[in-house]
Amino acid sequence: MKVIGLAGWSGAGKTTLLARVIPHFLKQGLRISVIKHAHHSFDVDVPGKDSWIHRQSGAEEVLVSSGKRWALMHELRGAAEPRLPELLGKMSRVDLVVVEGFKSEPHRKIEVHRIANGKALLFPDDPAIAGIATDATLETALPVAHLDDIPAIAAMMQKFAISVEDVLAASVSEA
16 A cells, blocks of 8 residues: 655645546546545534434544445544554555545655645645646756646556555654
């Protein structure tokens, strides 16, 4: 199982890009999963539904299952937010896990940068950034692909993806 990240400031278009890259990978026969970091409280459950009531009542985990999907919700209840390696350990094996966010984790990343966002690039300060997807013209030794060049971005993601074991090893050496 390989891991690659998409990193960038809010509004850079990470989610939009990922929604375009996933079908490209699927056409190649790859199985893709995504880990998305949220910077705020979020809910995947509907207030008033049974699973929401169970969580609100204090359940540590609630697993909802149907004939179409299942979802496991785990309440931290004041515990520290898990780091990326711990979350990767909870994922089913696939060909590629794309990590959206988790800018400070040591996995390799493709930076997503949009001129209209008005934000500085991350790559000069993050050695884990291996390439850039942007609508800007950049002078850099890093590989650069235009945001609309999905095949080139997908190829860059595959080229720089690292094994989940390497992500775990980098996390241990960082600690």
